[in-house]
Amino acid sequence: xxxxxxxxxxxxxxxxxxxxxxxxxxxxxxxxxxxxxxxxxxxxxxxxxxxxxxxxxxxxxxxxxxxxxxxxxxxxxxxxxxxxxxxxxxxxxxxxxxxxxxxxxxxxxxxxxxxxxxxxxxxxxxxxxxxxxxxxxxxxxxxxxxxxxxxxxxxxxxxxxxxxxxxxxxxxxxxxxxxxxxxxxxxxxxxxxxxxxxxxxxxxxxxxxxxxxxxxxxxxxxxxxxxxxxxxxxxxxxxxxxxxxxxxxxxxxxxxxxxxxxxxxxxxxxxxxxxxxxxxxxxxxxxxxxxxxxxxxxxxxxxxxxxxxxxxxxxxxxxxxxxxxxxxxxxxxxxxxxxxxxxxxxxxxxxxxxxxxxxxxxxxxxxxxxxxxxxxxxxxxxxxxxxxxxxxxxxxxxxxxxxxxxxxxxxxxxxxxxxxxxxxxxxxxxxxxxxxxxxxxxxxxxxxxxxxxxxxxxxxxxxxxxxxx
Amino acid sequence: xxxxxxxxxxxxxxxxxxxxxxxxxxxxxxxxxxxxxxxxxxxxxxxxxxxxxxxxxxxxxxxxxxxxxxxxxxxxxxxxxxxxxxxxxxxxxxxxxxxxxxxxxxxxxxxxxxxxxxxxxxxxxxxxxxxxxxxxxxxxxxxxxxxxxxxxxxxxxxxxxxxxxxxxxxxxxxxxxxxxxxxxxxxxxxxxxxxxxxxxxxxxxxxxxxxxxxxxxxxxxxxxxxxxxxxxxxxxxxxxxxxxxxxxxxxxxxxxxxxxxxxxxxxxxxxxxxxxxxxxxxxxxxxxxxxxxxxxxxxxxxxxxxxxxxxxxxxxxxxxxxxxxxxxxxxxxxx
Numbered sequence: 001x002x003x004x005x006x007x008x009x010x011x012x013x014x015x016x017x018x019x020x021x022x023x024x025x026x027x028x029x030x031x032x033x034x035x036x037x038x039x040x041x042x043x044x045x046x047x048x049x050x051x052x053x054x055x056x057x058x059x060x061x062x063x064x065x066x067x068x069x070x071x072x073x074x075x076x077x078x079x080x081x082x083x084x085x086x087x088x089x090x091x092x093x094x095x096x097x098x099x100x101x102x103x104x105x106x107x108x109x110x111x112x113x114x115x116x117x118x119x120x121x122x123x124x125x126x127x128x129x130x131x132x133x134x135x136x137x138x139x140x141x142x143x144x145x146x147x148x149x150x151x152x153x154x155x156x157x158x159x160x161x162x163x164x165x166x167x168x169x170x171x172x173x174x175x176x177x178x179x180x181x182x183x184x185x186x187x188x189x190x191x192x193x194x195x196x197x198x199x200x201x202x203x204x205x206x207x208x209x210x211x212x213x214x215x216x217x218x219x220x221x222x223x224x225x226x227x228x229x230x231x232x233x234x235x236x237x238x239x240x241x242x243x244x245x246x247x248x249x250x251x252x253x254x255x256x257x258x259x260x261x262x263x264x265x266x267x268x269x270x271x272x273x274x275x276x277x278x279x280x281x282x283x284x285x286x287x288x289x290x291x292x293x294x295x296x297x298x299x300x301x302x303x304x305x306x307x308x309x310x311x312x313x314x315x316x317x318x319x320x321x322x323x324x325x326x327x328x329x330x331x332x333x334x335x336x337x338x339x340x341x342x343x344x345x346x347x348x349x350x351x352x353x354x355x356x357x358x359x360x361x362x363x364x365x366x367x368x369x370x371x372x373x374x375x376x377x378x379x380x381x382x383x384x385x386x387x388x389x390x391x392x393x394x395x396x397x398x399x400x401x402x403x404x405x406x407x408x409x410x411x412x413x414x415x416x417x418x419x420x421x422x423x424x425x426x427x428x429x430x431x432x433x434x435x436x437x438x439x440x441x442x443x444x445x446x447x448x449x450x451x452x453x454x455x456x457x458x459x460x461x462x463x464x465x466x467x468x469x
Numbered sequence: 470x471x472x473x474x475x476x477x478x479x480x481x482x483x484x485x486x487x488x489x490x491x492x493x494x495x496x497x498x499x500x501x502x503x504x505x506x507x508x509x510x511x512x513x514x515x516x517x518x519x520x521x522x523x524x525x526x527x528x529x530x531x532x533x534x535x536x537x538x539x540x541x542x543x544x545x546x547x548x549x550x551x552x553x554x555x556x557x558x559x560x561x562x563x564x565x566x567x568x569x570x571x572x573x574x575x576x577x578x579x580x581x582x583x584x585x586x587x588x589x590x591x592x593x594x595x596x597x598x599x600x601x602x603x604x605x606x607x608x609x610x611x612x613x614x615x616x617x618x619x620x621x622x623x624x625x626x627x628x629x630x631x632x633x634x635x636x637x638x639x640x641x642x643x644x645x646x647x648x649x650x651x652x653x654x655x656x657x658x659x660x661x662x663x664x665x666x667x668x669x670x671x672x673x674x675x676x677x678x679x680x681x682x683x684x685x686x687x688x689x690x691x692x693x694x695x696x697x698x699x700x701x702x703x704x705x706x707x708x709x710x711x712x713x714x715x716x717x718x719x720x721x722x723x724x725x726x727x728x729x730x731x732x733x734x735x736x737x738x739x740x741x742x743x744x745x746x747x748x749x750x751x752x753x754x755x756x757x758x759x760x761x762x763x764x765x766x767x768x769x770x771x772x773x774x775x776x777x778x779x780x781x782x783x784x785x786x787x788x789x790x791x792x793x794x795x796x797x798x799x800x801x802x803x804x
Contacts, residue, residue, distance in 0.1 A: 063613050064632045067606050074607065074643035077477055090641060094514065097633055147472050180609075 018091040018100075019366070022051065026362035029157075033057065033068050033177050034098075038105060038360055050105035051088065055366065058098050068177040069099040075176045079147060083140025085160060085174040106172050107163025108343075108355050110156035110224065116355055118231040126353075130228045132342035133161070135332055136171035137221060142323035144173070145214040153178040154220035155200045156227060161342060163357065169341030198251045199223065199233050203262065204317050206252050207283075208274035215317035218326070222312030226297050229305075234258065234296070247275045249282055259313060260291040267316040304331040473697065477642035482581060484694050492584045493544055500589035500770070501541045509539075509772035510589040514630060523772065539769040546763045547588050549755045554597050555579060555689050556754045561601060565620060567610065569681070573647030575604035576688050578639060584694070585638050589770045591631070598623060599631040607643050647693075648684045651702030652677060659706075662724060663716055672715045679709035683749075690748040696741055703738070704745040 022039035029036035034057040041049045056069035076087040089102035110133065117125050137159055144151060151158075153175060160172040202219035204212055226234040235258065237251030256262075261284065264270050276283060293313065299306040308331045311321035321329075332338055343355065473479055484492075500510045503522050512520045542550075555576055562572035578600040583593070598617065605612045618625030636643065656677045663669055683705035687693065692701055703722075710718045726735045 063615075064602070064606070064629045065636065067611065070606065070636065070641075070643065073641045077641055078475070078644055080475075092633060092637065094633065097629075147475075 016093065022053070024366060026360040027364035028052065028358050028360055031175075033066070035364070037364075037366065038358070039102075050107075052103045052105045053091075054101040054103065056099045056101070058096050065097055066099065069101070071179070072176045073099070073101065075149060075179050079144070079149070081140055081143040083136045083171050083173060084143065085172040103174070104162075104172075106160035106174070107357055108161040109174075109358075110159040110161070110228070112358065113161065113355060114156055114227060114231050117353070120356075121353060124231065125228055128336040128339070129342050129353075130225075131332065131336060132169070132338040132340075133159075133171055133228060134221070134225055135327065135338035136340075136342060137173065137224070138323045138326050140171065140173040141217055141221065142327060144179075145217070145323050149176075149179055150212075150214050151176065151179050151217050151220075154217055154224065155197055156224055159224065163355075169339075169343035171342060198237055198239050198248050199235055201248070201251065202317065203252065203255060203315055204273065206248050206255075207270070207276055208247060209317075210274075213317060214322070215320045218312050218320050218323065219317075221323075221326075222309055225309050225312060229297050229299070247278060249279060252283065256291075257288050258291055258293055258296050259315070260288060261285075262315040267319075269316070269318070304329065304334060307331070473646050473699070476644065476646065477640075478644070478646050479697060481640075481642060482645075482694070483697055484584075486691075486695060489584070489691060489694060493547065496583070496585065496587040496590070497541075497544045497547060500587035504539055504541050504589070504770060509770065510587070511592065511771040512590050514634070520634070539772070540766055542587075542589055542763060542766050542770065546766070547583070549759055550588050550593055550763055550767075551579075551583055552689065552753075553755050553757075553760045554593050558597055558601060559685065559689070561598075561621060565612070565617075567601075567605070568608075569649050570647060571601070571604045571608050571610055573649060573684075573688055573693075574608055574645050575601045577645045577647070577693055578603060578635060578643075580691075580694055582635060582638050589767065591634070592767075592771075595627050595631050596635065599628045599635050602628045603632060603635055603643075646698040648687070648698040648701035648705060649681060651699045652680045652684060652705060655702055655706055656680075658725075659716060659721065662721055669715070672713065676706065676709050676713055676715045679712060680705040683708050686749050686752065687745065689754070690752050692745050692748050695748075696745060700738065700741050701745065704742050707742055708746070708749075 021042055023042055025038040025040060027035055028038045034055045037053045037055065039051050039053050041047060041051060056066045058066060073087065073090055076085075080086075085106070086104045087101060088104060091100040091102065092098075093100065113125070117123065141151070141154075151173065154173070158173065158175040160174050162168055162170045162172065198206070200220035200223045202212070202216040205216055223234045235251060235254040237248060237254040240248055240250070262270055270276055293310060294301040294306055297306070297309065299309070308321070308326060308329045311329075312326065314320040344352065503510050508522050510522060513523055514520060558575050558579060559572055562575065579597060582591075582596055582600065598621065602612070602614055602617050605617070614625040614628040618628060656673055659665070659673055659676075660670065663673075665673060680702070684701065687701055687705065696704075707718055710716060722735050722738065726733070726738070
């Protein structure tokens with residue numbers, strides 16, 4: 001173990017109470033914010049249900065609870081939509097003030113789906129699937145935007161797709177760590193010291209716009225749409241790291257190459273953007289003449305698909321199509337029409353792609369340290385991780401989540417005690433932590449996820465290093 | 470702003486007056502019972518993050534005597550301390566030149582926190598600062614705990630220790646709606662309603678300014694826990710208009726309630742208006758002379774006495790972990 005002294009021994013009784021309701025399967029993702037794990041619920045009510053647990057690192061500067069985590073939680077508390085990921089629980093590790101967010105697990109994401117087609121299947125994603133994925137993505141985004149929330153970090157790996165089960169093939173927008181409620185002044189991403197991939201970044205951001213809008217998300221959707229069609233990132237710029245400003249010349253150059261240079265004529269507010277005047281030679285130089293988006297994405301310029309795409313990739317954010325408008329676009333009205341299960345084509349004769357399950361790194365424990373032991377067989381239900389500082393009393397019987405044992409408290413007093421017990425204050429009270437629904441018992445809302453294949457990772461070797469989510 | 474209609478604020482944090490009374494009573498009663506059993510009421514954070522009451526120290530006669538003398542703080546006294554400190558929140562935020570929104574958010578956090586806990590259980594002076602700190606974080610006006618602590622000569626570690634307890638107590642419902650924005654919204658609406666020319670626009674500005682001050686007052690009462698922000702804003706504008714006589718408010722109200730197919734009627738709103746008005750009229754910030762004896766009582770509930778605080782604190786922390794002792798570490802200088 002990486003941290004033997006603090007970790008105690010490996011027996012399950014030494015784990016914090018909240019962790020004991022899960023079987024930890026392994027690590028499925030990693031990002032600047034922390035790590036994501038796959039776990040299964042042990043309790044009777046939802047036994048075997050898969051949960052993704054996102055662990056946030058403690059904020060570096062010793063300045064309290066991670067603002068990213070807090071922001072993600074508080075936004076997700078306010079929103080409920082079929083195409084937005086569902087926060088099921090929040091767990092707190094008090095020893096280091098880190099937060100663990102438990103989500104309904106989604107087996108797939110657009111990054112993996114695209115990669116599978118590009119590297120393994122060698123044919124494009126069928127039209128129905130592309131259209132359904134895009135429609136659901138826009139549907140979720142329209143909900144967010146009408147609630148004044150900008151996601152700000154849309155990219156294929158943040159667009160999840162549910163695996164087998166009642167919600168099979170349903171898109172879930174995830175990762176709200178950078179999301180903001182707008183109308184409050186938004187600081188540029190770079191000022192928050194956040195590094196996000198630049199490939200999906202809107203040109204107004206690249207040119208240093210101080211105030212921006214939901215249109216930045218629509219640009220990203222355009223990039224994702226193109227990538228679903230071609231299986232390649234549309235604007236694959238090389239990122240200049242460690243620059244404090246958002247100016248990324250290579251990224252802009254990649255965009256210009258495909259879309260041509262923006263002009264003041266078509267985008268009047270361009271003149272006000274800070275970086276428009278920077279490196280004028282390259283920005284305003286018009287070195288690309290014969291640009292053609294339709295060639296790059298192999299779409300006829302007259303097709304509705306191309307029309308929609310080009311409206312998403314409109315330079316002027318004010319003219320860029322909105323999510324609500326996009327949902328009404330002709331593209332979605334013609335055959336094949338989009339469906340709820342994006343992964344199963346309705347048309348007979350369409351090729352059916354069996355997408356692989358998510359790669360799981362079973363050698364990493366909850367602290368993110370790599371185990372020296374070989375990966376443990378999953379069926380044993382062994383949890384290959386433990387928590388520092390946990391020294392709860394032994395509890396051999398897993399108890400159902402969110403079953404609040406009211407032993408002493410009258411109902412009115414429960415409110416505070418629920419939370420206190422979440423912190424381990426009293427036995428038998430709300431071991432599942434804070435129920436994330438308002439007044440609706442969770443078990444009634446959750447759909448049981450059936451998973452055929454628990455550990456199979458057909459097609460993929462175990463990843464050495466998980467990609468960033 | 471996300472939509473208030475679907476918010477946790479509307480779903481979970483707007484109460485009836487009876488509910489408030491019941492919640493304050495329940496929290497007070499819980500602390501009282503701990504005291505009766507000879508314990509101290511100030512919760513400490515254990516190494517594993519559990520919140521607990523310190524174990525009763527029955528080993529010394531001295532302590533036992535003290536405990537028997539510890540009198541619980543009454544519900545009315547709790548209220549007195551809260552009112553006093555809520556006023557301090559506004560003061561501290563003004564001194565830091567924080568925007569209105571932060572002040573309002575901090576106040577709402579503080580109010581919600583003490584719906585769940587008694588002031589005997591968590592030192593309200595610490596919670597006050599932590600609420601301000603949390604409000605800054607949530608409203609994207611990040612101020613480091615150290616900076617905030619320095620500004621008021623407090624140990625910033627105390628802020629960090631209490632931060633998570635606040636989020637938990639608020640059930641992570643951290644997006645709150647203050648009436649200030651609604652005031653702005655109504656003013657914009659009024660501009661249209663009156664077809665305002667330049668003179669009238671100027672008068673509406675004045676109306677808005679006074680309404681903001683009205684909201685400042687409301688924020689110190691129970692009103693934010695009893696009414697949605699839109700109603701508070703409208704009530705503030707109503708009072709402000711009574712002073713400045715800018716527009717025919719009755720006509721404006723009829724106009725709003727006619728176009729809005731809302732569940733509320735004008736007469737219902739007039740009822741709310743009167744209730745809000747009486748909350749403002751009955752508001753009085755308690756003078757220091759009133760809070761002082763209550764603070765003494767509080768200290769005795771926490772097993773502290775004024776002459777040997779330092780010693781007592783050391784005894785209190787049974788657990789040697791860093792975290793456990795921090796809760797009680799701070800000399801209350803805001804008192």
